[in-house]
Amino acid sequence: MRGWIVSALLGVCGVVAMAQAKAPDFGPNVEVFSSKSDAAEMQKKIDAVYSVQQHSEFGAQRNAFLFLPGEYHVDIPIGFYTQVVGVGETPDAVRITGNVHADASLAHNNATCTFWRGVEGFSVVPAGGTMQWAVSQAAPFRRMHILGNLVLHQQHGWASGGWMADSVIDGNVDSGTQQQWISRNSEWKSWTGSNWNMVFVGIDHPPVGQWPQPPYTTIGRAPVTREKPFLEVDGRGRWGVRVPELQMNTSGITWHGGQTPGKVIPLDKFYIAKPADSAAAMNVELAKGKNLLLTPGIYELTEPLRVTRANAVVLGLGFATLKPVNGTAAVTVADEDGVIVAGLLIDAGEKESPVLMEVGVPGSKTNHARNPITLSDIFFRVGGAGLGRAQVNLRVNANDTLIDHTWIWRADHGKGAGWTQNTSANGLVVNGDRVTAYGLFVEHHQQFQVLWKGEAGRTYFYQSEIPYDPPDQASFTSGAGVNGWASYKVADDVKSHEAWGLGVYSVFRHPNVTLTRAIEVPRTPEVRFHDMITVALDNLGEISNVIDDAGGPTSTKPRNTPKVINFP
Numbered sequence: 001m002r003g004w005i006v007s008a009l010l011g012v013c014g015v016v017a018m019a020q021a022k023a024p025d026f027g028p029n030v031e032v033f034s035s036k037s038d039a040a041e042m043q044k045k046i047d048a049v050y051s052v053q054q055h056s057e058f059g060a061q062r063n064a065f066l067f068l069p070g071e072y073h074v075d076i077p078i079g080f081y082t083q084v085v086g087v088g089e090t091p092d093a094v095r096i097t098g099n100v101h102a103d104a105s106l107a108h109n110n111a112t113c114t115f116w117r118g119v120e121g122f123s124v125v126p127a128g129g130t131m132q133w134a135v136s137q138a139a140p141f142r143r144m145h146i147l148g149n150l151v152l153h154q155q156h157g158w159a160s161g162g163w164m165a166d167s168v169i170d171g172n173v174d175s176g177t178q179q180q181w182i183s184r185n186s187e188w189k190s191w192t193g194s195n196w197n198m199v200f201v202g203i204d205h206p207p208v209g210q211w212p213q214p215p216y217t218t219i220g221r222a223p224v225t226r227e228k229p230f231l232e233v234d235g236r237g238r239w240g241v242r243v244p245e246l247q248m249n250t251s252g253i254t255w256h257g258g259q260t261p262g263k264v265i266p267l268d269k270f271y272i273a274k275p276a277d278s279a280a281a282m283n284v285e286l287a288k289g290k291n292l293l294l295t296p297g298i299y300e301l302t303e304p305l306r307v308t309r310a311n312a313v314v315l316g317l318g319f320a321t322l323k324p325v326n327g328t329a330a331v332t333v334a335d336e337d338g339v340i341v342a343g344l345l346i347d348a349g350e351k352e353s354p355v356l357m358e359v360g361v362p363g364s365k366t367n368h369a370r371n372p373i374t375l376s377d378i379f380f381r382v383g384g385a386g387l388g389r390a391q392v393n394l395r396v397n398a399n400d401t402l403i404d405h406t407w408i409w410r411a412d413h414g415k416g417a418g419w420t421q422n423t424s425a426n427g428l429v430v431n432g433d434r435v436t437a438y439g440l441f442v443e444h445h446q447q448f449q450v451l452w453k454g455e456a457g458r459t460y461f462y463q464s465e466i467p468y469d470p471p472d473q474a475s476f477t478s479g480a481g482v483n484g485w486a487s488y489k490v491a492d493d494v495k496s497h498e499a500w501g502l503g504v505y506s507v508f509r510h511p512n513v514t515l516t517r518a519i520e521v522p523r524t525p526e527v528r529f530h531d532m533i534t535v536a537l538d539n540l541g542e543i544s545n546v547i548d549d550a551g552g553p554t555s556t557k558p559r560n561t562p563k564v565i566n567f568p
Contacts, residue, residue: 024239024267027274028061029296029318035070043074055105057113057545058385058414062296062316067122068233069093074125076100078117081296081319083343086122087231087239091145091168092123092332096183101132102139109157110138115407116319116345118377119144120231126366129171136160137407137441138345138379141167142228143255152193153177161463163405163439166227166253166260180503182439182461185222189250196533196561199461199501201438202251206410211531217501219460221249223437226402228342228376229315232264239267239290243313243340246371265291265313268522279303286312294320294344304329310336311371316343319379327351335360335398336474337368342376348388356380356390360398360432368400369434380420382445383422384411393445395429399454403437411446412468412507419446419469430454444468447478448489459499462488466515466543468507476513483544486520496526503533506554508541519547521567529567 023032031049033042049063054077062081069088075098078083086094100119104111109112111134124131124146131146133139134154144167153159154174164183175181175193182199191207194214200206227244234240244254244262254260271285275297283306286292288568292305296318302325314331322330322344330346332351333339346356357380359373360366380393393408408427411417426449427442434453438544442449443465450462464487470476478485487504490497504518518534519525534543536554543554543562551562 010229010355019063023066024272026064026066026272026317027295027297029061030066032066032068033072034068034217035072037191039073042072046074046076047227049082050077050079053082056080057105057115059495062318062320064296066231067094067096071095073097073236074474078102078119080105081116083120083296083318084122084416085120085231085317086305087233088121089232089234089242089259091121091123091143094254095125096122097125099127100124102135103132104134104154104159104454109134109154111154111159113228114159115139116379118142118319123147133162135162137162137409140377141162141165143167143230143260146170149174151176152181154500161441165253165405168253180461180463182501184438184460185225185250185253188422196535197217197461197463197501197503197531201460204252205384211565212533215531215533217461219533221251222247222438223458224248224372224402225250225404225438226340226374227254227260228404229313229340232345234264240264241267241270241293241313241315254373267293270313275299279305292316293317296320298323298347300325301328301330302326304332306334307333307339307341308336309339310335310342311338314341316345319343319345321345322348323342323347323349324353324356325349325351327353329353329355329358331357333357333359333373333398335364336373337371340371340376341378342374344377345381346393347385348380348382348390348422348424350387350389350395352389352391354390355392359394359396359401362397362431364397364399364432366399368398372400372402372466373398374402374404375406378406380406380408380427382410382424383416384409384414386504387416387421389423391424392425392426392429393424395431396435397431399432400434401432403435403440405436405439405557407441408443408445409441410446410467412444412465418551419471426451430457433457436460442487447485449487451489451491453491453494455494455536458497460501462502464488464503464521465507465537468509470513471510473513482516484515485534486515486517488519488525489522492522492529494522495524497521498530499530500530502529502531504543504546505535505537506541506543507537509538511540514541515543517545517548518543521548523548523568525568530565532564532567533561535561
C-alpha cells in the first residue's frame, strides 16, 4: 500500500483527545494553542504576528506557534522568523483545516527573498484543496501531512530553492518556477514541474525522468539519516523532545507506524533558555548535563555556547538567533558521539569571528559512524541585519557528521552588505572524514563557498550563488591564471568524494569579472560528481567551466546553461 494511503487512513483516527497539562514557560514569543482555545482569539494572535513579520526580512522579532493535539479551524499566514509546530506524536495528531501558507515577500509574486520560516509536525486540510508554500532558502518543511495538493511557488513567480523531509502529500506537488529543490524521505501521489536542479533522495514515488531532461536527480535510498528532534506531547499531556533514531538506507517517512522511532527526553531534562540568558549561564546548565531549548529571540553571546557532552541536544524554536559580540564562535561542539544541534540562525557580529560554529577538534581520528553528530536546520548569516564579519561560518572537524539542511549566507543586500564590509572567506570547511550533507545551500562568500578536505564526503544537493560584488578581477582571484574562487572545492589531496545535483549561479554586478570554474576537484577515479549546472543570471561576466575544464561557459545572449552529467 502506498505511503500516502496509509497516512490518509491514519488521518481518519489520528486526531485524538489528550489530557490537558499546563504548558512550560516558553516565554512571550511562543504561543501554545489548544483545540479548546477560542478560535477567534487564536486567529487574532496569529494575525498580529503576521502583521509584523510579513515583510520584516531583517527584523528583530522571533515567533513560534505550538499546536497541541486536536483539530483546529484557523488560517495561518507564515511570515519571517516564524515557526509553526504541531506537538503531537505524529503529524496526524494535529489537524488544521484552513489556509496555511507562505507567500512571496516581494512584488510580482517573487519569492526569492522568502526566507527564515518553517512548518513542522502537523496535518493540513488546505482551503481550496491546495496549500501554497512559496519559499526560497532557510524555510524547512518537515514532518508534514497535506491532505490535498502543495504548490511551491506563488502564481508562477520566481522562487529559489527549498527543503522538504519526512512529509506526505496526498495529492500533487507542483514545483512550478522553483529554480532548485531537494526532497528527502518523503511521499506524494505525484510531482509536476522542473527547472534547473531538482533532487530526490529516498522518495518512494519520485517523478519520472532523469537529468538533464528533465533535470531530476534521483537517489533511491538515503544512506544515513537522523530526523530533526521535535517537541512532543503524549496522550497524558507530558512534554518531551523526541530524538529520532539513526537510520540507514531508507526511503519514505519515519512515522508510518504511528510514531517516529527514537527516544523521548523529558522536558525537565532541558534548560529552557530565554534571550536575556547569558552565554555563561547557558554553559553552566550544559555543563550540569542539561540539554538546551532556545526559545525565540536574539541571543547576544559574549562567549560561545559549549556543547561538551555526548548525546546532548540543543534545539531552537522560532529561529532563535545566536549573535557573538566579542569575535568568538557562537557554538562549539566537542568531538563526542551523538550531539544534535538543530533549529538555529547564527548571525555574525561586527567583530570578526574566526569561525561561527565549530564541530569537533582538528585532526580528530574518532569514528562516530554508529552515533554521528547531527546538524539540522542550522542557518548562518553574515550581514544583512547589520554589519557582520567571519572568516569561516561552519567548520566540521568531527568524522561522520551529518549536515541535514543548512543555508550559509553572506548577505548580498540589507544593512552592512558590501565587499569590504560583511567580509567572509568561506561558508563551509570540512576537515572530517565521511561527512554527509543533504541540502547544502552556500552563497556569496569571498573565497571558496565550500572547501572539503576530509575523505569520503558526500553531498546530496548543492545550491550556490557566487558573490555578486567583487569590484574587479584582481579582488577575486584564487591563483595565477585562475579567475575567482571555485564555489565547491575538493582539496587536491582528497582521494574519495561524491556529490549529486549541483547548481552554481553568477550575478556579477561589476564588469570584467569572471569565474574560471564553478567546481574544482582533483582528477582521481573516486572523486565523482553527478548532474551539475551553471547559470549566468545577469548580463555581466561568465562562469567559464562547470567543473575543472569541462562544461564550457555560461552566456545570457543567447542563453546558455552548461550541464555536465558525470565527472570524470
